[in-house]
Every structure is written in structure tokens, then in C-alpha cells.
Amino acid sequence: MANSARRLPRLLRSTASEAPVYGRTPIGRSWTLESASGRQFSVGRVQKKAANKGGVSRAWNKDGCHIDRTRPTGSGHGWGARSTAKRSNAAPLIGVVAVVSAVTYVANAVKAGSKQAQDETDDGAVQVHSDSDDDENDEGSQGKIRLAEVTKHDRNSDTKWIIRGTSVYDITDFVDQHPGGEVILRACGGSIDPYWKIFNIHEKPEVYDILKEFHIGEIDDQDLGEDGQINWKVLGDAAEDFAVDDPFKYDPERDPNLIVRTAKPCNAETPGNLLDSFITPVRLFFVRNHLWVPRTHEAPQSITIELSDGEEKTYTVDDLKKKFKQYTITATLQCAGNRRSHMSKATHGPTSGLQWDVGAISTAEFTGVRLRDVLRDSGCGVEDDVPSPHQCDDEDADKHVHFSSPSDTYAASIPLQTALNPQADVLIAWDMNGEPLDRDHGGPLRALVPGTTAARSVKWLGHISINSEESTSQWQRRDYKCFGPNVKQKDASPEVWEKAQAIQETPVQSAITNIIKDDDGKKLTTRGFAFAGGGRSIIRVDVSADGGKTWKQAELQKDKAKGSRRWAWTLWSADWPTDELKKGQEHEFVVKAVDEAYNTQPEHFESIWNFRGCLANAWHSVRYQVQ
Amino acid sequence: MANSARRLPRLLRSTASEAPVYGRTPIGRSWTLESASGRQFSVGRVQKKAANKGGVSRAWNKDGCHIDRTRPTGSGHGWGARSTAKRSNAAPLIGVVAVVSAVTYVANAVKAGSKQAQDETDDGAVQVHSDSDDDENDEGSQGKIRLAEVTKHDRNSDTKWIIRGTSVYDITDFVDQHPGGEVILRACGGSIDPYWKIFNIHEKPEVYDILKEFHIGEIDDQDLGEDGQINWKVLGDAAEDFAVDDPFKYDPERDPNLIVRTAKPCNAETPGNLLDSFITPVRLFFVRNHLWVPRTHEAPQSITIELSDGEEKTYTVDDLKKKFKQYTITATLQCAGNRRSHMSKATHGPTSGLQWDVGAISTAEFTGVRLRDVLRDSGCGVEDDVPSPHQCDDEDADKHVHFSSPSDTYAASIPLQTALNPQADVLIAWDMNGEPLDRDHGGPLRALVPGTTAARSVKWLGHISINSEESTSQWQRRDYKCFGPNVKQKDASPEVWEKAQAIQETPVQSAITNIIKDDDGKKLTTRGFAFAGGGRSIIRVDVSADGGKTWKQAELQKDKAKGSRRWAWTLWSADWPTDELKKGQEHEFVVKAVDEAYNTQPEHFESIWNFRGCLANAWHSVRYQVQ
Structure with missing residues (x-):
């Protein structure tokens, strides 16, 4: 059987929507498959070819359609790998390739000289126990598969297996077709569940259906715990490598002030009161x-x-x-979502994504x-x-x-x-x-x-x-x-x-980060930042203590910034003698900035509201009770 | 007497304000004079040295102070001439040098080989009739001065005279000190009155006082008309050269549509209905x-x-x-004052300058x-x-x-x-x-x-x-x-x-230039332009028919513009089916644009109001009665 006939149809486009994943755009989707002749297939039309216990599950299109790879082969694996969307078909693939390709954090970089897994075998037949007959522990009872055997079929093996729940799948032939690219290799030899918890785009019937085609068996009962789930401890010292219960466990320590x-x-984000140094210390960035x-x-x-x-x-x-x-x-x-939580309070309704206050900027x-x-x-x-x-x-x-x-x-x-x-x-x-x-x-x-x-x-x-x-x-x-x-x-x-245009340069922005009363109570000081994209410097900052009815100009801190243009924010401050404020009353302090092209910030969020909650740069106001 | 001792003190700075001149900032001022030792003098302290009829009036500082020239000599006259503010003292001179130097349109370019007038004479004594004793017509009665004599003392003469009203002044020594530079030469040999009508900054006692120092006599009665004013016709064919009654008389013809x-x-300005071609014809620019x-x-x-x-x-x-x-x-x-008339309607009050509608842009x-x-x-x-x-x-x-x-x-x-x-x-x-x-x-x-x-x-x-x-x-x-x-x-x-920063790049701007009803009355079309400075393209234009409560996106005209960035405006249009509008009612059509840095326009003028009325880029709204 020619390789081309065994390949899976190309995943063409996505349509459905889904809850957001960690603040990213919810762009879950259903898969539509396309043959070389342009015919489209729903997932259900993919033919089940073989699903023997301990054998290999293979699926292909019954039309034997040609499949355009969306990723080139031979570009290496792991941290050095990359994908290039096929130009001619890039547009309809955007969602699929982009989203799912996010998951290519493949641990354990390529071992030099190991045979790379993109090479397709000429035949789908794989003898599960062919190289482990001498290892009793690998022998599953009643044709079931031992955990240790699965671990051998990792990214560096010719045949790549994954576990979902307690089921085992040989996805060797699917790797090249995976819309998300080679990230899937990271799961090989272990469980895919922790990844799907993060990329929950996979948690849908259509994906389960695809996976079903590759089912080769179940984990042996000896390797299950009392809860019926996999007991990774049976692997001894190697357990840590395969029981990826938390891909974030190697994340660096962060400053508790964040x-x-x-x-x-x-x-x-950086708390407002720590945004008042021109250069943000790395630990507070x-x-x-x-x-x-x-x-x-x-x-x-x-x-x-x-x-x-x-x-x-x-x-x-x-x-x-x-x-x-x-x-x-x-x-x-600055994150494009900085101040999103403020936009979410607009009458148009909430926005999707991380609900930053003022501190997604450093x-x-x-x-x-x-x-x-x-x-x-x-x-x-x-x-x-x-x-x-x-x-x-x-x-x-x-x-x-x-x-x-x-x-x-x-x-x-x-x-x-x-x-x-x-x-x-x-x-x-x-x-x-x-x-x-x-x-x-x-x-x-x-x-x-x-x-x-x-x-x-x-x-x-x-x-x-x-x-x-x-x-x-x-x-x-x-x-x-x-x-x-x-x-x-x-x-x-x-x-x-x-x-809609992808955000590049950003518009003029400002925020109040701090309101400080001096020791003798005679003066309030409002402090904050102002920043514009495109290297445009901030030329004026207007501040108000009455919600924008009257204004005065803030003092601009004169920090030198290195660069051909002004790429750094401008910190500002404004003093308010307390005897000019109304004691015991709440004041609405407001800031708005002007950049060197005399661009200004909009007064309200309504006119710039967008469901993504990006570029929330309306005037920033903070209510403060003057004592 | 050394030249340095005869020079006038440098005109140092201006303070007073005055009505605007043709939409320019009113920056009239009083003069303060400064000696080399840093002492300042009011105009009144300038000593009158001599003021003989038919002779020469000279003035200098009694301290014999050194005078820094604000303009270099030897740089030629007329259209090829230029001034350079003295760097070390530029700041305090800004107003004076800048404003008055506006007036250097010196007609009749330098005659090749003519002796340049900046060369100072070693002695102030000038014999008024020294070279015209043989010309009876030049002889003023009772020591008065004939008009023909005055015309000889033009910009190319060693001694430069002007007329104000019917009085004659020898300003030879003043030319170099004139804050406005050599433009004053244009008036030499004739009347300065038409220039002062334009540059009415001169119409104040302090300036009259300075001029008084240089008075040398009165125009002879023979050259006055019945109204007591100068009768230029006595000069015959030469009258036109000296009787500058209208410096604008050689201005080009303009298109009557402007x-x-x-x-x-x-x-x-270009009328709105003619702003709808991507390239503006020169005659309509x-x-x-x-x-x-x-x-x-x-x-x-x-x-x-x-x-x-x-x-x-x-x-x-x-x-x-x-x-x-x-x-x-x-x-x-685009003129920085475009749409100023809209800003002038803000509650903060009117602004100074030309009250443009939407058409100071092409x-x-x-x-x-x-x-x-x-x-x-x-x-x-x-x-x-x-x-x-x-x-x-x-x-x-x-x-x-x-x-x-x-x-x-x-x-x-x-x-x-x-x-x-x-x-x-x-x-x-x-x-x-x-x-x-x-x-x-x-x-x-x-x-x-x-x-x-x-x-x-x-x-x-x-x-x-x-x-x-x-x-x-x-x-x-x-x-x-x-x-x-x-x-x-x-x-x-x-x-x-x-x-305040001098305007360079301009902020995002848009306007409705046209509202057109189609022939069968089923559709209204709003049309207009959107433009941002700095080469930032327009990525979206939002339009509203209800004063900005609800919006839709306008169609952007896809005109190619030549250049490294988008230096040209984007024309837009939006259709409104009349059956979706309220018949017989006034609708408030509004436009606002977004540039590629996602900068937007402010909703109201109040927050960007400035007394100069510059960069009036709040949302543009037009009320229109739907029939």
C-alpha cells in the first residue's frame, strides 16, 4: 500500500467556538477533511481499517485521497523544530495549524543520531512485543499492554504510542497529520491527558473519533492503582519522565509581589505601587x-x-x-490586554481573556x-x-x-x-x-x-x-x-x-498606579505611567481630580531612554494640595496622555470596546476618598 | 564714531498680546532693548541724537553698547536672502525674530552688481540733496522732501528711506536691527503703510517711538493729493513700482469652487463635495x-x-x-487647523485662527x-x-x-x-x-x-x-x-x-464630506475621508446614524498610494437604506477612524480643546434630515 493512500486527510478548517483556554481566543472547532480532489469529508467518513488488540490501528480515506502536508518533514524535532504553513492553503488552515501547533513543547530534546520519526514505514504492521519478549514485566496479561512497554514507544521510537485514560493508541501514522504539529511527540510513550487538559480543544467527540482509529489495547491491570487509573510508580525511577502530571512543574519561581x-x-502583573521605577527590576517585570x-x-x-x-x-x-x-x-x-478588566466594565459587556488591571506593562x-x-x-x-x-x-x-x-x-x-x-x-x-x-x-x-x-x-x-x-x-x-x-x-x-488588522504598534495609553498622601496630610500625589507605541514620545499628561471636568498638566519624569526613538514609557506625577480637595468626599482622579503625534486616549470604553478586550486605552479613572 | 557705538540695541523680547493677524497667533509685543553688558532699556531710553529737516536722524544707546546682530550680513537680499537666529541668544528672541521676519518678501530681486545695502557707512552723515541738486523736481519746498527723491533711496541705495503717512524716515541704520530682517527693505523708497496693514504688529506706540528717531522730514505739498495723502501719480510710469497699494495683486487666479x-x-478650502476624488486636482487643492x-x-x-x-x-x-x-x-x-470651526463650537469657547470646515486637506x-x-x-x-x-x-x-x-x-x-x-x-x-x-x-x-x-x-x-x-x-x-x-x-x-511641542506628525482624523441620496430615494450614502499622520494607514472607519450610539464599518476605498508608508488618506463610504432610517427626522451621522496603531479619535472637543484650535480631530458629526 502506497504511503499516500494511508495518509489521513488534511484537517481543513474549524468552525465551532468553545470556552477560552487560559485567556486565549476561544477558537475550538470541528474538523472537516478534504481530499485532493477537493471533496470534503466529515470525520465519520474516515474508514476504520484495523484495530486488533496489541496490533496497529490504521485509518485512511477510502478515496485514497492525496494529503497535503501542512508541515514539512525533515526539519528536526523538539526545540529546534518548526513548522511552515503551506502558503497556497494557509488561509483556511489558520485556526487549526495555529492553535494546535501551540503545543509543541517537546521535552527531552532530540537525541543526536536517533532515527527521526517522520520517516514513514512502508507497512503499518508493528509487532508490539517484537523486541521485548524477553521481558516478562512488559507482557500484558490477557493481551493487555504493560506500562513499561508503552514507555518504549516514545518520540524516538519508530512506532509512537500514547495513553489516554487507560487506553493505548499507536499514533505513528497520525503524527505527520496532527494539525498541531510535532508537539504531539511530547506525549509519546506516556499519557496525553495532561496536555489535553491544557489544550482542551481536543476534548470533543470528533477528536475522540479520530483517536479511536488508532486504538491498540488497554493498560494491564497490574499497572493500575486502586482507583483504576494508571499507577506510574510501577516504573520506579523512570516514573517522573513519563508521568507528566504537570507540564508547569519546571516553571521558574516568581516574585511573590507579582x-x-x-x-x-x-x-x-506588576502591582501598581511597584510600577514607579523607570526600569522595572526583572523579578517584577x-x-x-x-x-x-x-x-x-x-x-x-x-x-x-x-x-x-x-x-x-x-x-x-x-x-x-x-x-x-x-x-x-x-x-x-505592554500586553495588548493590559487594562482589559477596565474595558470589561463597559456597558457593552465583558471581554474575553486575562482580566489585567494596569500592570501588564514593564x-x-x-x-x-x-x-x-x-x-x-x-x-x-x-x-x-x-x-x-x-x-x-x-x-x-x-x-x-x-x-x-x-x-x-x-x-x-x-x-x-x-x-x-x-x-x-x-x-x-x-x-x-x-x-x-x-x-x-x-x-x-x-x-x-x-x-x-x-x-x-x-x-x-x-x-x-x-x-x-x-x-x-x-x-x-x-x-x-x-x-x-x-x-x-x-x-x-x-x-x-x-x-481586522493584527495589532503591531500600540496607541497612546496611561494609567494611575499610585495615590500617596504625604506624612503631614497636606498633599496627595497621584503617580502613573504614560506610553505610546511606534516610538512616539509622551508630550503631555493631563490629570483631573473631578472626573475630567477640569484638568491640569502632570509633571513628566525626565528619564533618558536608549534607542533611536522613544521606546520607553514616561512616568508622571501630580500633586493635589488636600485643602483644594473636598475632605471626606470621593474624588475621581483621571489621567489621559498625549503622544508626539498629538494622539489622545478616548474618553470612554464604549467606543473602542472589542470582544477580545485588546488595547483598552480609555481614560483611566480611580476613585479615592480624601480624608 | 565707531560703528559699534552707533548700532541700535538688540531687540530682545516681546510680551504683550494683540489681535490675530490673518489667523496667525496674536503675539504682538513691546520691545525691550539690551546692552552688551546685559542692561536692559525701555524704548524711551534710546537717545535721540539728531533730527534735522532734510538731514539724517540717528539714534544709539547712550552707553555705546555693543549690539549682537541677530542676522548675519552679506547673505544677499531679496528672494535669495535668509536669516539665521543667533544660536546663543535664540531663545529669548523667538517671538520677535520669528514674527516680524515673516515680512521679508522683498520685491524686485537683487540687481546684479548693485552695491549691497548692509554695508555700513563710516559716518552717518548723508547729504539728502547731494546728488540731485540739478533736479529741480527733487527739491522740496521749504525743506520738504519730494517724492521722487524718496524713491531714489530704495533698497539698492546706500541710504534707505521709507514713508509713513506723509513723513519720511531714513532707516539706514535700523535695517540691520529690524527684528523682521530684510523684509523692511521692500518698503524702502516708498511707503511702509501697506505692509503695516498686513503686519499690524507694528501699529503700536513703541514702534512709532522707534521710528520717530529716524524722522528726516515731510513729503512736499506738491506731491500730496487733495485728501492730503501722497499722490503717487506724480511719479508717472514709475508710480506702480512705488505705490504698493496691494502686495497681493500678483497672486494667482484661483478656482471659483474653492x-x-x-x-x-x-x-x-476644498468644498466637501469635491473631496471625493483620491487625488485632488491642483486647482481644487x-x-x-x-x-x-x-x-x-x-x-x-x-x-x-x-x-x-x-x-x-x-x-x-x-x-x-x-x-x-x-x-x-x-x-x-492637511492644515493643522482643519476642522477648527468645529472645535470653536465646544463649550470651552472659540479658538483663534482660520475657521476651516473639513476642507483644509487635499x-x-x-x-x-x-x-x-x-x-x-x-x-x-x-x-x-x-x-x-x-x-x-x-x-x-x-x-x-x-x-x-x-x-x-x-x-x-x-x-x-x-x-x-x-x-x-x-x-x-x-x-x-x-x-x-x-x-x-x-x-x-x-x-x-x-x-x-x-x-x-x-x-x-x-x-x-x-x-x-x-x-x-x-x-x-x-x-x-x-x-x-x-x-x-x-x-x-x-x-x-x-x-508645548511643535506639531509634526498628526493624529488620526476623519470627516463626513458628503451625504447623497440615490435617485430612487431608497438609499443614503455618506462619504468622507480618514487620514493619520506618520504614514499610519487607516484600518477601520466606524460610522453611526444615531449620534454614536450604534456603529457599523464603512467601506474603505482601495486606492494605491505611492510611498514607503501610507502617506495618503483613505476615502470611505457607507450606505444607509432609507427604510432603516426614520423618515422626516433629523439623524446625526457620525464618523470616527482607527489607524494602524489603533489610535482613535476623541469623542468630544472638550478634552482636546486648545486656544489655537489646532488638530481638531474629535468625531465628526453631521445632522441630516431624512426625507
Whole structure:
């Protein structure tokens, strides 16, 4: 049987919606399969071919349809791996590829020289016990499968098994078809359950149906506990490697001052009263993770640039340090969802995602090399004078630089024009506040795209390429977009998503972070930050103690920031003699800022409300009882 | 007597305020004089030395103080001339130099080889009739002065006279001290009255007092008409050259469709219903002039770059065309005061300046060369990688490119960083919509600074220099600034002016320009423009038919614009089926736009109100009775 005939139909598109996963856009979906001839199949039409106990379950389309791979083979596994959405079919795949590909945190990096699992076998037949007949412990009673046997079929084995509940599945043939890419390898040789708890997009009948095709047996009773669940302890010392009960268990310790919005993945903001230093100490820098944090040996130690001829050029941190001019940039990073909790109080209703207060923003000094310099050195063929998409009808003019962490656990893109602009200061950075980048903030290497929403400053950066489309990741095509205030989540058709622009530069923003009464009670001081994207400096901050009826100008703190433009926030303060306030009454302190293009903040959230709750930059008001 | 002892004290600073002149900031002032030792004098302390009829009036400071010239000598006259504020003392001089220097439209360009008038004579004594004793007509009766005699003392004479009313003044020694620079030469040999009618800053006792010092006599009765005023006809054919009754008489014809806000100088906007073509025809392009329009032979035919060593490099239009790569940029130019009339209706009260509706904005294709290329070629020593003012404490890092039209009739500056950014597309342009730039729009050469308020795209561009401060012109330091909504004109201290940032990039803006009912009455169509500065494209336009309670998204017209970024507006339209509107009722149609940095427009004018009425970009609403 030819390989092509055994492949699974390509997962084509998603439609249904589902509850949000850790604050990410809820984009659960049902799968539709497509044959090479364009015919579409529901999951139920996939033919069950064989499901023998202890044997191999194989499924293929009865039409023997050709399947376009959405991921190239031979690009390596684990933290060094990556996926590239097939250009011609990228659009309809956005949701599927992007979302599920988030899960490629494959522990235990590729063992050198091990046979890579993408190579398809010529025949599906696998003798389960072929190499373990001599090991009695591996022999399942009554044809059942011992846990120790399953553990042998890990990512490095020719045949890859997973456990769901107490059932065992051989997914060897499915790995290449997995819309989420190679992340699924991480579960091989163990249970997939902890991953599905995180990526609960899988928890639906259609997915169970697909999995059913690959069922090969049940875990032997000897390896079950009294509760009927797997007892990993039977593996002895090896238990820890396979009983992945908590993928977050290696996450770094965090400062207890941070306000944790979700623990797993860790999303934690800096408390307002600690936002008043121009440079935020690393330990207090807000944390925004979409997954668990890679362990030091899992994170990429180099950057690979994909060249136009398909070749690659790799730079280690040392290469970067030696070869290119180093720059230090003072940059404020802000989550696009900062102040979302304020927008959620608008009359239009709540928004989806992490309900940040004012602290999903921090400032640090980042050191690295200009992406521009590395791209030009790599031979990827970029010109200094990149043609503008406005200037010509040439589709190639609209190019994007894609950043991805290993195995597309996270991916995003920025316009090539930004990358090449020497005044845009886009860095590949290894240093934060004078120390090597820590794990939580993307070490050893991250992208730094100053003046742009933090979601584009990809952490654990391993791979860079230039493409004619934006990244197809969900973080580019879904999560970080805004819509008109009239667009409810239920109205968000694919066309609406497509039409909305991925957030890059961010609008002017400000917040009150602190109200302090001086010792003798004669003065209140309001303090806060103001920040605009695109390197636009803050030129004025207006403050009010009466809800915006009257204003005065705040004092702007004169901190020097490094960089070609103003990439850092401006801290401000305003004093209010208490005898000018009304004692015993609640005052509504308000702040709004003006950037160098005289952009201002909207007064209310209603006019900028969007169901994603992004870019919540209406005036910030804080009620305070004057004593 | 040494020259230094005869010079007038330097005009130091201005304080008083006055009614606006043609929509410009009212910044009338009283003069304060300063000696080299730092002592200040009121005007009254200037000593009158001699005031003989038919002789010469001279004035100097009794302390014999040294006078810093605020303008260099030897820089030529007329359209090729220029002024440079003395760096070390620029700040306190801002108002004076800038405002009055507006008046340097010196007609009748320098006659080649004529002795330049800046050369000071060694002695103040001038024999009025020394070279005209043989001409009986020049002889004034009873020591009075004949008009023909006055005309000899024009800008090319060693001694320069002017007439005010029927009095004659020898201002030879004052020319160098005139805060407005050499423009005063234009009046020499004739009456200064028509100029003072325009620059009515002069119409105050302090100025009269200064002038009084230079009085040398009265016009002979033979040259007066029955009304007691000067009868220019006595000069015969030469009358036209000296009887400047209307400096605007050579202004070009304008299209009658333009809505004229002021005729002299011409300020006229494009009517809304003609703003609906992506490229505005030149004849309909809004006109914003601060003075009369130079005649073709008066406008500079070349650009002179001032180099750091004081040398100059000059490029003719042909030089530019031959030497540099040419670019065509589609750019929208908008007056910073566009929509000012809307802001004036805010509860905070009216604003000063031209009360534009929506039409002080237009779009054209401009062709020219990049300023960056010319600067680099000129040898003025700019580096590609200009240090940022944020990056270092070096004051030199904060540099500005100054543009001026001849004799500083208009001057403004932009950050050097903008000029050098290849993606900023700053041009020296000679062509507009495929035709040579016409007179009204700055021909033969103008600056084009796309994405920046039109006031920086200096017309009739003749001179460029790089300085460590912004231009000291009033159009840089005064007129084009915004303030907090709490700052009233009376509160605008010099510190307040200084602190406010000169407008460069402009915020997101939009307007409804047209509401059209279709033939069968079933549909209303609202049309308009949206535009943001800084090359930020418009990504969404929200429209409402109920005053902003509910919204929908307008259709964005997909016009290609040439340039590295989106420098052109985006036209939009939205249809409203009439059966969804309430017949017979007035609807409030509203528009607001979103730019690519997700900046939005403020809902009301109150929060952005500024007494200058600049950058009026609140939501635009139009009430319309649905029939």
C-alpha cells in the first residue's frame, strides 16, 4: 500500500467556538477533511481499517485521497523544530495549524543520531512485543499492554504510542497529520491527558473519533492503582519522565509581589505601587506566558534564519555577539490586554481573556543585535530599500518577518519594513537589565520589537523566516486584533477576523498606579505611567481630580531612554494640595496622555470596546476618598 | 564714531498680546532693548541724537553698547536672502525674530552688481540733496522732501528711506536691527503703510517711538493729493513700482469652487463635495498662504544647503533632477487647523485662527528627490545612523533640518531623524500631479514632509540648514502647537509656549464630506475621508446614524498610494437604506477612524480643546434630515 493512500486527510478548517483556554481566543472547532480532489469529508467518513488488540490501528480515506502536508518533514524535532504553513492553503488552515501547533513543547530534546520519526514505514504492521519478549514485566496479561512497554514507544521510537485514560493508541501514522504539529511527540510513550487538559480543544467527540482509529489495547491491570487509573510508580525511577502530571512543574519561581492572574500558564502583573521605577527590576517585570516555560536545555541556543532557497543559516549567541554591533534599547513592553478588566466594565459587556488591571506593562533595558544586520548578513536577500506595499502592485512587496519559538509553541510576525528600518531598533536580544535573559522572559534569545505590542517580541526565539504573508499563528491571525464596538463574538465570521488588522504598534495609553498622601496630610500625589507605541514620545499628561471636568498638566519624569526613538514609557506625577480637595468626599482622579503625534486616549470604553478586550486605552479613572 | 557705538540695541523680547493677524497667533509685543553688558532699556531710553529737516536722524544707546546682530550680513537680499537666529541668544528672541521676519518678501530681486545695502557707512552723515541738486523736481519746498527723491533711496541705495503717512524716515541704520530682517527693505523708497496693514504688529506706540528717531522730514505739498495723502501719480510710469497699494495683486487666479476663508493672504478650502476624488486636482487643492504669493521670478530657482563650515552648496532644479534618484509620493497635506470651526463650537469657547470646515486637506502626487540624498551629497556631514536624542546626553544629537523660503518669509523645521529616515520619504519636490508645482503650492521647489502637518512642507523652498534647535520661526515656536484644555490664551506664558511641542506628525482624523441620496430615494450614502499622520494607514472607519450610539464599518476605498508608508488618506463610504432610517427626522451621522496603531479619535472637543484650535480631530458629526 502506497504511503499516500494511508495518509489521513488534511484537517481543513474549524468552525465551532468553545470556552477560552487560559485567556486565549476561544477558537475550538470541528474538523472537516478534504481530499485532493477537493471533496470534503466529515470525520465519520474516515474508514476504520484495523484495530486488533496489541496490533496497529490504521485509518485512511477510502478515496485514497492525496494529503497535503501542512508541515514539512525533515526539519528536526523538539526545540529546534518548526513548522511552515503551506502558503497556497494557509488561509483556511489558520485556526487549526495555529492553535494546535501551540503545543509543541517537546521535552527531552532530540537525541543526536536517533532515527527521526517522520520517516514513514512502508507497512503499518508493528509487532508490539517484537523486541521485548524477553521481558516478562512488559507482557500484558490477557493481551493487555504493560506500562513499561508503552514507555518504549516514545518520540524516538519508530512506532509512537500514547495513553489516554487507560487506553493505548499507536499514533505513528497520525503524527505527520496532527494539525498541531510535532508537539504531539511530547506525549509519546506516556499519557496525553495532561496536555489535553491544557489544550482542551481536543476534548470533543470528533477528536475522540479520530483517536479511536488508532486504538491498540488497554493498560494491564497490574499497572493500575486502586482507583483504576494508571499507577506510574510501577516504573520506579523512570516514573517522573513519563508521568507528566504537570507540564508547569519546571516553571521558574516568581516574585511573590507579582499579582498572578493565572498560575498555569503563569500570567502575572506588576502591582501598581511597584510600577514607579523607570526600569522595572526583572523579578517584577510582568509575566505573560501562553504555555509552560521551557527548561534551560530545551530553549534554543541559536537563531536559524531560513533563506529563500530553502537553506538555513544559524547563529549562536556567541556568533551574534562577535559578528554584529550591539545595541542597548530601553523598551517598555505592554500586553495588548493590559487594562482589559477596565474595558470589561463597559456597558457593552465583558471581554474575553486575562482580566489585567494596569500592570501588564514593564520597562527594561535590552541588549542585543539589530535583526536588520543579521538578516542582511544571512544572505536572505533583503534590500535596504524595501519596496512598500503601497508603492507597487507586486505582492512580494508586502513581506513579513516570522519569529517562532521551537516547534511553533509560539509564533508571530512583523512587517519586513519594520525589521529593516534602522530607526525601528528591532533586536535579537540576550540581555535584560544587564543580566542574561531569564527563562520567564525568553532567554537565551528573544525578539525585541520596541513600540509594538509585546506579543511580537517572541520569546525563546529559535527561527526566523521571511514570508509574503503574516504568520499564520493564532497569535497573529486571531488573538491580537480589535474590532468595531458593534462586533460581538458571535458575529465574528472568518471574514471579520481576516479583515481586522493584527495589532503591531500600540496607541497612546496611561494609567494611575499610585495615590500617596504625604506624612503631614497636606498633599496627595497621584503617580502613573504614560506610553505610546511606534516610538512616539509622551508630550503631555493631563490629570483631573473631578472626573475630567477640569484638568491640569502632570509633571513628566525626565528619564533618558536608549534607542533611536522613544521606546520607553514616561512616568508622571501630580500633586493635589488636600485643602483644594473636598475632605471626606470621593474624588475621581483621571489621567489621559498625549503622544508626539498629538494622539489622545478616548474618553470612554464604549467606543473602542472589542470582544477580545485588546488595547483598552480609555481614560483611566480611580476613585479615592480624601480624608 | 565707531560703528559699534552707533548700532541700535538688540531687540530682545516681546510680551504683550494683540489681535490675530490673518489667523496667525496674536503675539504682538513691546520691545525691550539690551546692552552688551546685559542692561536692559525701555524704548524711551534710546537717545535721540539728531533730527534735522532734510538731514539724517540717528539714534544709539547712550552707553555705546555693543549690539549682537541677530542676522548675519552679506547673505544677499531679496528672494535669495535668509536669516539665521543667533544660536546663543535664540531663545529669548523667538517671538520677535520669528514674527516680524515673516515680512521679508522683498520685491524686485537683487540687481546684479548693485552695491549691497548692509554695508555700513563710516559716518552717518548723508547729504539728502547731494546728488540731485540739478533736479529741480527733487527739491522740496521749504525743506520738504519730494517724492521722487524718496524713491531714489530704495533698497539698492546706500541710504534707505521709507514713508509713513506723509513723513519720511531714513532707516539706514535700523535695517540691520529690524527684528523682521530684510523684509523692511521692500518698503524702502516708498511707503511702509501697506505692509503695516498686513503686519499690524507694528501699529503700536513703541514702534512709532522707534521710528520717530529716524524722522528726516515731510513729503512736499506738491506731491500730496487733495485728501492730503501722497499722490503717487506724480511719479508717472514709475508710480506702480512705488505705490504698493496691494502686495497681493500678483497672486494667482484661483478656482471659483474653492471656499475662501481669507482673500489676502489667500486661504481657501476644498468644498466637501469635491473631496471625493483620491487625488485632488491642483486647482481644487486647498490653499494656505501666510502672505502673498511670490511671482515666478521672485521664487527661488535653486536650493542652498548651509554646510557646517559656513559654506553653502546650491542645487538648481536641473541639478536635482540629474543627480539624484527621483521619487513620486502620494501624500495628503492637511492644515493643522482643519476642522477648527468645529472645535470653536465646544463649550470651552472659540479658538483663534482660520475657521476651516473639513476642507483644509487635499491629496496629490508629488515628485522630487529625497532630502536625505541631497543632504548626504551636500557634504553637510550627516551620518546615516544619526544618534537619537534619547540615546545620549549629547545635545548635538537633537538636530533639526530648517527649511526657509526667501528672506524667512516662511520658515519651519523637522527633526533630522525624520529627514534621514529613508522610510520617511521627505522630498524636495518640483512636481505635483504630473505638472510643475504651481505658484500657490510652492513652485518651483517645495519641501514635502509626508505624514506631517502641512506647515512643515515649506513652499518656495530656497534654503536648508541643520541646527541644534528647532526653527525659531513663529510657525515652529508658536502657531502650530496645542495645549491642555485648561490653558486659556491669557495663561500662555513663555514657559507654556516653550513646553508645548511643535506639531509634526498628526493624529488620526476623519470627516463626513458628503451625504447623497440615490435617485430612487431608497438609499443614503455618506462619504468622507480618514487620514493619520506618520504614514499610519487607516484600518477601520466606524460610522453611526444615531449620534454614536450604534456603529457599523464603512467601506474603505482601495486606492494605491505611492510611498514607503501610507502617506495618503483613505476615502470611505457607507450606505444607509432609507427604510432603516426614520423618515422626516433629523439623524446625526457620525464618523470616527482607527489607524494602524489603533489610535482613535476623541469623542468630544472638550478634552482636546486648545486656544489655537489646532488638530481638531474629535468625531465628526453631521445632522441630516431624512426625507
